[in-house]
Amino acid sequence: MIGPPNTVSASWQVYYAAAPDPARTPETPAPDDLAGWAQRQQLVDAPMLQATADALRDFPGRVFEGMIAGVPVIEVHPATARPARGAIVYVHGGAYTLYSAKARLTSVLPIVRRTNMPAIAIDYALAPAARWPVALDQVVAVLRDLGETGRGPVALYGDSAGGALAVAATLKLRYLGLALPEALVLWSPWSDIGAVGDSYATLAAADVSFRYDRHLTNAALAYADAAEHRNPLVSPVYADFARGFPPTLIQGGTREIFLSNFVRLHRALADAGQHAILDLYEGMPHAFQAYPAQMASPESRTALDTTAAFLLRHLERNRP
Numbered sequence: 001m002i003g004p005p006n007t008v009s010a011s012w013q014v015y016y017a018a019a020p021d022p023a024r025t026p027e028t029p030a031p032d033d034l035a036g037w038a039q040r041q042q043l044v045d046a047p048m049l050q051a052t053a054d055a056l057r058d059f060p061g062r063v064f065e066g067m068i069a070g071v072p073v074i075e076v077h078p079a080t081a082r083p084a085r086g087a088i089v090y091v092h093g094g095a096y097t098l099y100s101a102k103a104r105l106t107s108v109l110p111i112v113r114r115t116n117m118p119a120i121a122i123d124y125a126l127a128p129a130a131r132w133p134v135a136l137d138q139v140v141a142v143l144r145d146l147g148e149t150g151r152g153p154v155a156l157y158g159d160s161a162g163g164a165l166a167v168a169a170t171l172k173l174r175y176l177g178l179a180l181p182e183a184l185v186l187w188s189p190w191s192d193i194g195a196v197g198d199s200y201a202t203l204a205a206a207d208v209s210f211r212y213d214r215h216l217t218n219a220a221l222a223y224a225d226a227a228e229h230r231n232p233l234v235s236p237v238y239a240d241f242a243r244g245f246p247p248t249l250i251q252g253g254t255r256e257i258f259l260s261n262f263v264r265l266h267r268a269l270a271d272a273g274q275h276a277i278l279d280l281y282e283g284m285p286h287a288f289q290a291y292p293a294q295m296a297s298p299e300s301r302t303a304l305d306t307t308a309a310f311l312l313r314h315l316e317r318n319r320p
Protein backbone atom coordinates (compact mmCIF):
# COMPACT_ATOMS: atom_id res chain seq x y z
CA MET A 1 0.00 0.00 0.00
CA ILE A 2 1.29 3.47 -0.91
CA GLY A 3 2.03 5.72 2.07
CA PRO A 4 -0.11 8.67 3.17
CA PRO A 5 -0.20 11.81 1.02
CA ASN A 6 1.55 14.87 2.48
CA THR A 7 -0.99 17.24 0.95
CA VAL A 8 -3.93 16.49 3.26
CA SER A 9 -4.87 17.99 6.61
CA ALA A 10 -3.52 16.74 9.93
CA SER A 11 -6.59 14.70 10.83
CA TRP A 12 -6.42 12.83 7.55
CA GLN A 13 -2.70 12.25 8.05
CA VAL A 14 -3.63 10.53 11.31
CA TYR A 15 -6.30 8.49 9.53
CA TYR A 16 -3.93 7.27 6.84
CA ALA A 17 -1.23 6.39 9.36
CA ALA A 18 -3.63 4.10 11.23
CA ALA A 19 -5.57 2.66 8.28
CA PRO A 20 -5.20 -1.10 7.80
CA ASP A 21 -3.91 -2.44 4.52
CA PRO A 22 -7.03 -3.48 2.55
CA ALA A 23 -5.01 -6.22 0.89
CA ARG A 24 -4.97 -7.92 4.31
CA THR A 25 -8.56 -7.31 5.44
CA PRO A 26 -11.14 -10.13 5.21
CA GLU A 27 -12.66 -10.96 1.86
CA THR A 28 -16.40 -10.64 1.38
CA PRO A 29 -18.63 -13.75 1.37
CA ALA A 30 -19.56 -15.58 -1.80
CA PRO A 31 -22.36 -13.88 -3.76
CA ASP A 32 -24.99 -16.44 -2.73
CA ASP A 33 -23.85 -16.89 0.89
CA LEU A 34 -26.92 -15.45 2.64
CA ALA A 35 -25.75 -16.41 6.13
CA GLY A 36 -22.29 -15.04 5.53
CA TRP A 37 -23.61 -11.70 4.31
CA ALA A 38 -26.05 -11.44 7.23
CA GLN A 39 -23.17 -11.96 9.63
CA ARG A 40 -21.02 -9.40 7.81
CA GLN A 41 -23.89 -6.89 7.85
CA GLN A 42 -24.23 -7.15 11.62
CA LEU A 43 -20.48 -6.84 12.07
CA VAL A 44 -20.06 -3.64 10.05
CA ASP A 45 -23.26 -2.03 11.38
CA ALA A 46 -22.21 -2.22 15.03
CA PRO A 47 -19.52 0.51 15.12
CA MET A 48 -21.55 2.78 12.83
CA LEU A 49 -24.61 2.44 15.06
CA GLN A 50 -22.47 3.60 17.96
CA ALA A 51 -21.22 6.54 15.91
CA THR A 52 -24.83 7.41 15.10
CA ALA A 53 -25.81 7.26 18.77
CA ASP A 54 -22.91 9.56 19.64
CA ALA A 55 -23.89 12.03 16.92
CA LEU A 56 -27.54 12.08 17.99
CA ARG A 57 -26.79 13.08 21.59
CA ASP A 58 -26.54 16.77 20.75
CA PHE A 59 -28.85 16.86 17.73
CA PRO A 60 -31.57 19.50 18.25
CA GLY A 61 -34.43 17.83 16.46
CA ARG A 62 -36.49 14.68 16.00
CA VAL A 63 -35.40 11.36 14.53
CA PHE A 64 -37.97 8.62 13.99
CA GLU A 65 -38.52 5.47 11.99
CA GLY A 66 -41.46 5.16 9.65
CA MET A 67 -42.75 3.77 6.39
CA ILE A 68 -43.25 5.49 3.05
CA ALA A 69 -44.93 3.49 0.26
CA GLY A 70 -44.32 0.35 2.30
CA VAL A 71 -40.57 1.00 2.49
CA PRO A 72 -38.84 1.53 5.86
CA VAL A 73 -37.28 4.97 6.27
CA ILE A 74 -35.73 7.11 8.97
CA GLU A 75 -36.81 10.74 9.07
CA VAL A 76 -34.58 13.43 10.54
CA HIS A 77 -36.25 16.75 11.32
CA PRO A 78 -34.35 19.77 12.64
CA ALA A 79 -36.02 21.56 15.52
CA THR A 80 -36.37 24.85 13.65
CA ALA A 81 -37.29 23.58 10.18
CA ARG A 82 -39.93 25.64 8.42
CA PRO A 83 -42.96 23.74 7.06
CA ALA A 84 -43.54 23.00 3.38
CA ARG A 85 -39.93 23.49 2.31
CA GLY A 86 -39.53 20.10 0.73
CA ALA A 87 -37.21 17.30 1.78
CA ILE A 88 -33.79 15.84 1.14
CA VAL A 89 -33.68 12.09 0.48
CA TYR A 90 -30.57 10.07 1.32
CA VAL A 91 -29.61 6.69 -0.17
CA HIS A 92 -26.82 5.03 1.81
CA GLY A 93 -23.82 3.17 0.47
CA GLY A 94 -22.28 -0.15 1.39
CA ALA A 95 -21.76 -1.97 -1.92
CA TYR A 96 -25.52 -2.78 -1.97
CA THR A 97 -24.82 -5.47 0.63
CA LEU A 98 -23.90 -3.62 3.83
CA TYR A 99 -25.17 -1.06 6.37
CA SER A 100 -28.59 0.06 7.43
CA ALA A 101 -30.03 3.54 7.08
CA LYS A 102 -29.70 4.04 10.85
CA ALA A 103 -26.02 3.10 10.77
CA ARG A 104 -25.38 5.73 8.11
CA LEU A 105 -27.14 8.67 9.78
CA THR A 106 -23.70 10.20 10.31
CA SER A 107 -23.99 11.13 6.62
CA VAL A 108 -27.41 12.71 7.16
CA LEU A 109 -27.05 14.83 10.31
CA PRO A 110 -24.43 17.25 8.96
CA ILE A 111 -26.57 17.97 5.88
CA VAL A 112 -29.69 18.51 8.01
CA ARG A 113 -27.75 20.91 10.22
CA ARG A 114 -26.43 22.86 7.25
CA THR A 115 -29.70 23.08 5.31
CA ASN A 116 -32.15 23.26 8.23
CA MET A 117 -34.35 20.94 6.17
CA PRO A 118 -35.78 17.51 6.96
CA ALA A 119 -34.10 14.46 5.49
CA ILE A 120 -35.39 10.98 4.76
CA ALA A 121 -32.97 8.03 4.75
CA ILE A 122 -34.27 5.03 2.81
CA ASP A 123 -33.60 1.65 4.44
CA TYR A 124 -33.73 -0.34 1.23
CA ALA A 125 -33.38 -4.13 1.16
CA LEU A 126 -29.82 -5.42 0.87
CA ALA A 127 -28.32 -7.97 -1.49
CA PRO A 128 -28.01 -10.89 -1.76
CA ALA A 129 -31.29 -11.41 0.11
CA ALA A 130 -32.81 -8.86 -2.31
CA ARG A 131 -31.46 -8.38 -5.82
CA TRP A 132 -31.10 -5.06 -7.64
CA PRO A 133 -34.68 -4.58 -8.91
CA VAL A 134 -35.97 -4.70 -5.33
CA ALA A 135 -33.71 -1.97 -3.97
CA LEU A 136 -34.29 0.16 -7.06
CA ASP A 137 -38.06 -0.15 -6.90
CA GLN A 138 -38.05 0.72 -3.20
CA VAL A 139 -36.17 3.97 -3.79
CA VAL A 140 -38.46 4.80 -6.71
CA ALA A 141 -41.55 4.06 -4.61
CA VAL A 142 -40.43 6.46 -1.86
CA LEU A 143 -39.65 9.24 -4.34
CA ARG A 144 -42.92 8.70 -6.16
CA ASP A 145 -44.92 8.82 -2.93
CA LEU A 146 -43.20 12.02 -1.78
CA GLY A 147 -44.09 13.66 -5.07
CA GLU A 148 -47.69 12.46 -5.11
CA THR A 149 -48.41 13.39 -1.49
CA GLY A 150 -47.13 16.93 -1.82
CA ARG A 151 -44.04 16.65 0.36
CA GLY A 152 -41.83 17.97 -2.40
CA PRO A 153 -39.83 19.44 -3.90
CA VAL A 154 -37.27 16.70 -3.27
CA ALA A 155 -33.50 16.63 -3.69
CA LEU A 156 -31.58 13.37 -3.63
CA TYR A 157 -28.10 12.40 -2.48
CA GLY A 158 -26.22 9.20 -1.85
CA ASP A 159 -22.77 7.81 -1.25
CA SER A 160 -20.94 5.01 -3.08
CA ALA A 161 -23.51 2.38 -4.12
CA GLY A 162 -26.18 4.73 -2.79
CA GLY A 163 -25.02 7.39 -5.21
CA ALA A 164 -25.36 5.03 -8.15
CA LEU A 165 -28.74 3.85 -6.86
CA ALA A 166 -29.88 7.48 -6.66
CA VAL A 167 -28.98 7.96 -10.33
CA ALA A 168 -30.68 4.70 -11.32
CA ALA A 169 -33.85 5.64 -9.44
CA THR A 170 -33.93 9.02 -11.18
CA LEU A 171 -33.54 7.30 -14.54
CA LYS A 172 -36.43 4.95 -13.75
CA LEU A 173 -38.61 7.87 -12.70
CA ARG A 174 -37.83 9.42 -16.06
CA TYR A 175 -38.68 6.19 -17.88
CA LEU A 176 -42.03 6.13 -16.02
CA GLY A 177 -42.77 9.75 -16.90
CA LEU A 178 -42.79 10.83 -13.25
CA ALA A 179 -41.43 13.98 -11.62
CA LEU A 180 -37.66 13.97 -11.12
CA PRO A 181 -35.72 15.24 -8.11
CA GLU A 182 -34.69 18.88 -8.26
CA ALA A 183 -31.02 17.96 -7.90
CA LEU A 184 -28.65 15.10 -7.09
CA VAL A 185 -25.44 15.01 -5.07
CA LEU A 186 -23.31 11.89 -5.46
CA TRP A 187 -20.49 11.10 -3.05
CA SER A 188 -18.01 8.66 -4.60
CA PRO A 189 -20.70 7.00 -6.75
CA TRP A 190 -20.15 3.37 -7.78
CA SER A 191 -21.55 4.26 -11.18
CA ASP A 192 -20.02 1.24 -12.94
CA ILE A 193 -20.43 -1.91 -10.89
CA GLY A 194 -17.72 -3.63 -12.92
CA ALA A 195 -13.99 -3.03 -12.55
CA VAL A 196 -13.96 -0.75 -15.60
CA GLY A 197 -11.78 2.35 -15.76
CA ASP A 198 -8.18 3.50 -15.60
CA SER A 199 -8.12 4.23 -11.86
CA TYR A 200 -8.87 0.61 -10.96
CA ALA A 201 -5.28 -0.08 -12.06
CA THR A 202 -3.50 3.21 -11.38
CA LEU A 203 -4.86 3.69 -7.85
CA ALA A 204 -5.08 0.06 -6.76
CA ALA A 205 -2.19 0.43 -4.33
CA ALA A 206 -3.30 3.85 -3.06
CA ASP A 207 -6.92 3.14 -2.11
CA VAL A 208 -7.16 2.45 1.63
CA SER A 209 -10.82 1.41 1.56
CA PHE A 210 -10.85 -1.77 -0.49
CA ARG A 211 -9.50 -3.94 -3.25
CA TYR A 212 -11.98 -4.75 -5.98
CA ASP A 213 -11.21 -8.47 -6.13
CA ARG A 214 -11.30 -8.96 -2.33
CA HIS A 215 -14.23 -6.73 -1.39
CA LEU A 216 -16.33 -5.73 -4.39
CA THR A 217 -16.43 -8.59 -6.90
CA ASN A 218 -18.71 -10.71 -4.73
CA ALA A 219 -20.83 -7.73 -3.70
CA ALA A 220 -21.38 -6.79 -7.34
CA LEU A 221 -22.45 -10.35 -8.19
CA ALA A 222 -24.67 -10.49 -5.11
CA TYR A 223 -26.49 -7.41 -6.40
CA ALA A 224 -26.69 -8.26 -10.11
CA ASP A 225 -25.60 -11.05 -12.43
CA ALA A 226 -22.50 -10.30 -14.53
CA ALA A 227 -24.64 -10.12 -17.68
CA GLU A 228 -26.57 -7.22 -16.11
CA HIS A 229 -23.57 -5.12 -15.07
CA ARG A 230 -23.89 -2.76 -18.04
CA ASN A 231 -27.61 -2.28 -17.60
CA PRO A 232 -27.97 1.50 -17.00
CA LEU A 233 -30.22 0.78 -14.00
CA VAL A 234 -27.33 -1.18 -12.45
CA SER A 235 -24.36 0.83 -13.77
CA PRO A 236 -25.79 4.25 -14.65
CA VAL A 237 -22.62 5.45 -16.34
CA TYR A 238 -24.02 3.64 -19.41
CA ALA A 239 -27.31 5.56 -19.42
CA ASP A 240 -28.60 7.90 -22.10
CA PHE A 241 -28.75 11.24 -20.31
CA ALA A 242 -29.73 13.25 -23.39
CA ARG A 243 -33.42 12.81 -22.55
CA GLY A 244 -33.00 14.98 -19.48
CA PHE A 245 -31.54 14.75 -15.99
CA PRO A 246 -31.50 16.98 -12.89
CA PRO A 247 -28.49 19.17 -11.99
CA THR A 248 -25.87 16.87 -10.49
CA LEU A 249 -22.88 17.40 -8.21
CA ILE A 250 -20.35 14.56 -8.12
CA GLN A 251 -17.81 14.57 -5.27
CA GLY A 252 -14.87 12.26 -4.74
CA GLY A 253 -11.25 11.94 -3.73
CA THR A 254 -8.10 11.42 -5.74
CA ARG A 255 -7.18 8.25 -3.78
CA GLU A 256 -10.14 6.15 -4.88
CA ILE A 257 -10.20 3.31 -7.36
CA PHE A 258 -13.64 4.71 -8.24
CA LEU A 259 -12.09 7.94 -9.60
CA SER A 260 -12.70 6.81 -13.18
CA ASN A 261 -16.35 6.21 -12.26
CA PHE A 262 -16.71 9.87 -11.28
CA VAL A 263 -14.94 11.17 -14.36
CA ARG A 264 -16.87 8.91 -16.74
CA LEU A 265 -20.24 9.74 -15.18
CA HIS A 266 -19.51 13.46 -15.27
CA ARG A 267 -18.44 13.16 -18.91
CA ALA A 268 -21.60 11.23 -19.81
CA LEU A 269 -23.78 13.92 -18.24
CA ALA A 270 -21.84 16.85 -19.68
CA ASP A 271 -21.67 15.35 -23.17
CA ALA A 272 -25.46 14.94 -23.04
CA GLY A 273 -25.83 18.64 -22.29
CA GLN A 274 -26.79 18.23 -18.63
CA HIS A 275 -25.67 20.45 -15.77
CA ALA A 276 -23.00 18.45 -13.94
CA ILE A 277 -20.17 19.49 -11.61
CA LEU A 278 -17.17 17.29 -10.77
CA ASP A 279 -15.87 18.31 -7.34
CA LEU A 280 -12.64 16.46 -6.48
CA TYR A 281 -10.62 16.58 -3.25
CA GLU A 282 -6.89 16.06 -3.02
CA GLY A 283 -5.79 12.85 -1.35
CA MET A 284 -9.22 11.94 0.02
CA PRO A 285 -10.40 8.34 0.43
CA HIS A 286 -13.73 6.81 -0.53
CA ALA A 287 -16.84 8.67 0.71
CA PHE A 288 -14.71 10.81 3.01
CA GLN A 289 -17.33 13.48 3.69
CA ALA A 290 -18.83 11.99 6.82
CA TYR A 291 -16.08 10.00 8.53
CA PRO A 292 -16.97 10.78 12.18
CA ALA A 293 -13.41 11.35 13.42
CA GLN A 294 -12.47 13.54 10.44
CA MET A 295 -15.74 15.43 9.97
CA ALA A 296 -14.21 18.65 11.30
CA SER A 297 -11.34 18.51 8.81
CA PRO A 298 -11.16 21.30 6.23
CA GLU A 299 -11.70 18.81 3.41
CA SER A 300 -14.88 17.35 4.93
CA ARG A 301 -16.24 20.74 5.97
CA THR A 302 -15.80 22.11 2.47
CA ALA A 303 -17.39 19.08 0.84
CA LEU A 304 -20.35 19.08 3.25
CA ASP A 305 -20.86 22.84 2.84
CA THR A 306 -20.76 22.44 -0.94
CA THR A 307 -23.26 19.56 -0.82
CA ALA A 308 -25.68 21.49 1.38
CA ALA A 309 -25.44 24.67 -0.69
CA PHE A 310 -26.07 22.77 -3.94
CA LEU A 311 -29.11 20.92 -2.59
CA LEU A 312 -30.55 24.00 -0.94
CA ARG A 313 -30.04 26.22 -3.97
CA HIS A 314 -32.01 23.91 -6.24
CA LEU A 315 -34.72 23.17 -3.68
CA GLU A 316 -35.26 26.82 -2.83
CA ARG A 317 -35.38 27.73 -6.52
CA ASN A 318 -38.35 25.44 -7.06
CA ARG A 319 -40.08 25.66 -3.69
CA PRO A 320 -43.80 26.48 -3.86
